[in-house]
Amino acid sequence: MSKPVNTVVVVGGGTAGWLTAGLLAAEHQPLQKSGPRIVLVESPDVASIGVGEGTWPTMRTSLQTMGISETDFIRRCDASFKQGTRFAGWLDGRDESYYHPFALPQRFHEIDLARHWQPLREKISYANAVTPQTMACDHALAPKQITTPEFASNLNYGYHLDAGKFAKFLEEHCVGKLGVTHILDNVVAVNAADNGDIKSLSTRSSGTIDGDLFIDCTGFAALLIGGHYGIPFCSKQDYLFNDRALAVQVPRSSPHETIASTTLSTAQRAGWIWDIALPARRGIGYVFSSAHTDDDEAEADLRRYIASTAGDAASESCSPRKITFNPGHREKLWHRNCVAVGLSGGFVEPLEASALVMIELSAKMLSEQLPANRSVMDIVAKRFNDKFLYDWHRIIEFLKLHYVLSRRDDTDYWRDNRDAKTIPSDLQESLELWRFQSPRYQDLSHVDELFPAASYRYVLYGMNFETEGPDERRRSDIATRATAEGLFSDNIRRTTQLLKALPTNRELIGKIHEFGFQKI
Amino acid sequence: MANKHVLLNNVDHHNIKIITERSARYGDDVSFVMTFPLEFRRIQSCYPIFFRKDANTGNFSPIALFGFEPRENLYLSDDGWDAQYVPLMIQRQPFLIGLQRVEGEGDATKPVVSIDINSPRVNESEGEALFLEHGGTSDYLAAMTELLETIRLADEMNTDFVDALLKLDLIEAVTMQVELKDGSKHEMLGYYTINEEKLDALDSETLGELHGHHYLDSIYMILASLSCFRTLVQKKNDQLSAQ
Numbered sequence: 001m002s003k004p005v006n007t008v009v010v011v012g013g014g015t016a017g018w019l020t021a022g023l024l025a026a027e028h029q030p031l032q033k034s035g036p037r038i039v040l041v042e043s044p045d046v047a048s049i050g051v052g053e054g055t056w057p058t059m060r061t062s063l064q065t066m067g068i069s070e071t072d073f074i075r076r077c078d079a080s081f082k083q084g085t086r087f088a089g090w091l092d093g094r095d096e097s098y099y100h101p102f103a104l105p106q107r108f109h110e111i112d113l114a115r116h117w118q119p120l121r122e123k124i125s126y127a128n129a130v131t132p133q134t135m136a137c138d139h140a141l142a143p144k145q146i147t148t149p150e151f152a153s154n155l156n157y158g159y160h161l162d163a164g165k166f167a168k169f170l171e172e173h174c175v176g177k178l179g180v181t182h183i184l185d186n187v188v189a190v191n192a193a194d195n196g197d198i199k200s201l202s203t204r205s206s207g208t209i210d211g212d213l214f215i216d217c218t219g220f221a222a223l224l225i226g227g228h229y230g231i232p233f234c235s236k237q238d239y240l241f242n243d244r245a246l247a248v249q250v251p252r253s254s255p256h257e258t259i260a261s262t263t264l265s266t267a268q269r270a271g272w273i274w275d276i277a278l279p280a281r282r283g284i285g286y287v288f289s290s291a292h293t294d295d296d297e298a299e300a301d302l303r304r305y306i307a308s309t310a311g312d313a314a315s316e317s318c319s320p321r322k323i324t325f326n327p328g329h330r331e332k333l334w335h336r337n338c339v340a341v342g343l344s345g346g347f348v349e350p351l352e353a354s355a356l357v358m359i360e361l362s363a364k365m366l367s368e369q370l371p372a373n374r375s376v377m378d379i380v381a382k383r384f385n386d387k388f389l390y391d392w393h394r395i396i397e398f399l400k401l402h403y404v405l406s407r408r409d410d411t412d413y414w415r416d417n418r419d420a421k422t423i424p425s426d427l428q429e430s431l432e433l434w435r436f437q438s439p440r441y442q443d444l445s446h447v448d449e450l451f452p453a454a455s456y457r458y459v460l461y462g463m464n465f466e467t468e469g470p471d472e473r474r475r476s477d478i479a480t481r482a483t484a485e486g487l488f489s490d491n492i493r494r495t496t497q498l499l500k501a502l503p504t505n506r507e508l509i510g511k512i513h514e515f516g517f518q519k520i
Numbered sequence: 521m522a523n524k525h526v527l528l529n530n531v532d533h534h535n536i537k538i539i540t541e542r543s544a545r546y547g548d549d550v551s552f553v554m555t556f557p558l559e560f561r562r563i564q565s566c567y568p569i570f571f572r573k574d575a576n577t578g579n580f581s582p583i584a585l586f587g588f589e590p591r592e593n594l595y596l597s598d599d600g601w602d603a604q605y606v607p608l609m610i611q612r613q614p615f616l617i618g619l620q621r622v623e624g625e626g627d628a629t630k631p632v633v634s635i636d637i638n639s640p641r642v643n644e645s646e647g648e649a650l651f652l653e654h655g656g657t658s659d660y661l662a663a664m665t666e667l668l669e670t671i672r673l674a675d676e677m678n679t680d681f682v683d684a685l686l687k688l689d690l691i692e693a694v695t696m697q698v699e700l701k702d703g704s705k706h707e708m709l710g711y712y713t714i715n716e717e718k719l720d721a722l723d724s725e726t727l728g729e730l731h732g733h734h735y736l737d738s739i740y741m742i743l744a745s746l747s748c749f750r751t752l753v754q755k756k757n758d759q760l761s762a763q
Contacts (some may be wrong), residue, residue: 147575
């Protein structure tokens, strides 16, 4: 009989490790009689990289699955609400900006509003025409009220959070409530079984840890998938140039400062700056291409940005932390009985906050399809690899889309980004097609696409891309026109209502700290 | 006029009288008020009891319902308040009880009575006097002070009651669809009631605990009160026919 999977060993105690352990434990219940063991080994000497601070709405489901209270999470992780990303200076490098909000356009699956919006493009932005969310973000409003039950929403949302606090919070929950075994020790050797699987890990002072499945959450170190198995890394730098980041934390100058509702991404000469709004601080960083600028110049640009948004004192007193990375992913993510989740599997610039969501999706699939025994593991592994390599492919293409539509001509960085050699051929084809029809779900081959057609539309039309409008000779265009007009005026009405009803992020966070959300 | 609550004192407010008549004119045109387990027995015979969330805190409180739309009170008529019992939170108008920090005693607080001097009930010519001509408080004010103290204690008990129910998942959202005689349909959102299924599934030990706190009585009184919802619809239909 094939060996059952009784012990899952997660290596690494950052966000990836704890999220994976937590989601696995929530489903497979180590505390139940005959439940599997879920062990997390964490080195006491390795600091977590801790810059994954923007989530997708998926995080709400992940927290709920683990049985976490939203009130506790927001209070403990210095979290705030994120309703999308605002891209500033991407089109012309001036003051212009556009949103990629989390809310889908109204009745997205029934009607192609983008097509009917084309004739209105001079009057109203695409996003403002199809969702109330972007206007709410203009006013730094929260996506819900204090009377809204936890995890429910008026407008779709994810979070901004303090990654260090989040990992600690998850650790407590995983160990205290979900029965994850926590071993604080350094892994000194990876021991192979005769068949080439990983048999066990040797630790400095906790002996040998046996396992049936090993999850590599060791960050860039990639101790198991890279160090032990040597699975090659596929660099995607030909498409996505950014390979360095300088990150800082800027404290709030006053407890009343506005908390933005979106991640702000401001285009620079050789990359872009993220600006993540937490209640107590902002997380700011410049991610750039080392081929197009150097560290000193990038640091000067970053300090200039901080000076202009938080003052000279904040700019002078901060000390940026440098992160170097190779954009791309492993050739495969699941090899034998070892799965890479998080940075060990791959990393690209956080332009669409894909890092945490990829961890959640990996952990979700792992927990839904945890192989019952060794003999079916290879089947699950193959499917896992197919799915996530496809997702990586789509992430790279979607991120590249943000660059190819820019008209910036001030640096080689922007010109090189539009060079056909640096654009994936699928994307080139799609762009050709999208001149005549809006991105739709048929363009994308999987049902559970990471970025739905709605996301492509927000970016395309936010960047002034032109698609042909309704055609008088087409039945469907004529048939849906009245509905579309109804939905556009509906959206104005809903926007007005929500702008009146919703508190600011700052107000709502204050109330959550004081009163908390109700569960119903 | 906006409410303006000031601490009640026998100097500034010596000549004030309070109109005790019930009327929309005096601010009784509200569609619900907070209620408390200690008056549930009397409330449930006249009004349906639900839970609602406070708009400012999101916290649940039991309420007695009077109407279907904002400011609709179907118990108000030209002759006053048409019910056997008037809820404490209506009776208390225009007074409020609050806690004031006692100076020099750290966190110690004492209850104090405030009055909404902008209330249309407040005047110097008609109604009940607060203070006696030659000093001392009137029987009316003494009774109101006692009522306010009751409210203060009842409010603290409300918090414990609601917490106990939430802990056992006994509160659930309810959407009421009302169809009136004139064919109009109303959907009432934001109301919560007791989850009877969960209540029925409680083990005897938990039921014993609820009983020990006198919560079980209150729970059944809420369920019993729901028959008054029909009374409310009837009142609304009567009003429509009269028009």
